[in-house]
Amino acid sequence: MKKEFIGIDVSKNTLDVSLHFSKAHKVFSNTAEGINKLLAWADEQVKGFERAFCFEHTGIYSLLLCEFMEQRQLIYYVIPGLELKRSLGIQRGKNDKVDAQAIARYACLFEQELTRHELPSATLLKLKNLLSYRSKLIRQRTAHLNHITELKKVLLQTQDNPIVASSQKIVEMLTQEIRQIEKLMGVQIKRDEKISQTFNNITSIKGIGLILAATLITSTEDFKAFRTWRQFACYAGIAPFEHRSGTSIKGKTRISPLGNRTLKTLLSQAAATALQHDPEIKLYxxxxxKAGKSKMSTINVIRNKIVSRAFAVAKRNTPYVNLVKYAA
Structure with missing residues (x-):
């Protein structure tokens, strides 16, 4: 059966839809009613063809659309925005219709490399939302802390300054809210037996705490979205790549600037913690x-070690065993 590729440009209020082969285009509202109309229009336009929907990952804006696709058991692909942007090459001008056409074309060209998307479980979605909200609170707290620091540098008297006092109260309130969100994350993890088991296994590794464990579980969909830890290391931006070509370019092997910055930061913190508390990592x-390797490259190797250990214990469904303490 022939297949029609349907590209959807998702925004806060609208869904621009374009068909790759027939070139049909229409705009719908990003609501339950609008999505129902979109699917009915697609049925009418693509009679006798298999349909494949494709759209960018836009967080909460595309969540409702994913839920409708899941309910109707439709084939759909969700792609990262940066991946799509880099695949388009040089563009002149931009609008939602052009973007929808580009998404449909992308799905047609790279169909063999795309993986059918499935929504994670309700527990993973709730956990992901809590992590996102916690990150937002931390950014707000950091902004207020920076503001307090700047005021203390400028003002001679800060003890009775109302702005400093107000900012400090906000910082305390945000700190309490962050702790409360972390408690809710723990409760959410314990409610799901499988995720709770995974959490207990990976937190047995030195350096992995609540936030990194929850981030690893949600990013990997409980270690099912990536086949190997090396694939995940590439996604996180900690996998080293060669940089050379012919005889003229002989650059050092280095990590790519592309990757999940949140994961990269959390893994750096985990490496620092492991370096303090894991004798094997410290010795390594x-x-x-002593062998002349740089500190940063060694830290990156430790980040990769932590990821490989996390995948190993998650796949085996057993806690991490430190073999060094059993060595003769």
């Missing part, structure tokens, strides 16, 4: 430095 770190 100093041995590499």
């Amino acid at each position: 770190y100093h041995r590499r430095l």
Whole structure:
């Protein structure tokens, strides 16, 4: 059966829809009623053809659309915005209709490389939302802390300053809210037996705490979205790549600037913690430095070690065993 590729440009209020082969285009509201009309219009336009929907990952704006696709068991692909942008090459001008056409074309060209999307479980969605909200609260707290620091540098007297006092109260309130969100995350994890088991296994690794564990679980959909830890390391932006071509370009092997910055930061913090509390990691770190390796490359190797350990214990469904303490 022939297949028609339907590209959808998702925004806060609207859904621009374009068909790749027939070139039909229409705009719908990003609501339950609008999505029902979109699917009915697609049925009418694509009679006798198999349909494949494709749209960018836009967080909460595309969540309702995903839920409708899941309910009707439709084939749909969700692609990262940066991946789509880089695939388009040089463009002149931009609008929602052009973007929808580009998405439909992308789905047609790269169909063999795309993986059919499935919504994660309700627990993972709730956990992801809590992590996102926590990050927002931390950014707000950091902004107020920076404001307090700047005021203390400028003002001679800050003890009775109402702005400083107000900012400090906001910081305290945000800190309490962050702790409350972390408690809710723990409760949410314990409610799901499978996720709770995964959480207990990966937190047995030195360096992995609540936030990194929850981020790993949601990013990997409980370690099902990536086949190997190396694939995930590439996604996180900690996998080293060669940089050379012919005889003229002989750059050092380095990590890519592309990747999940949140994961990269959390894994750096985990590496620092492991370096303090894991004798095996500490020994490995100093041995590499003595061999002339740089500190940053060694830290990156430790980040990769933590990821590989997390995948190993998650796949085995057993806690991490530190073999060093059993060595003769």
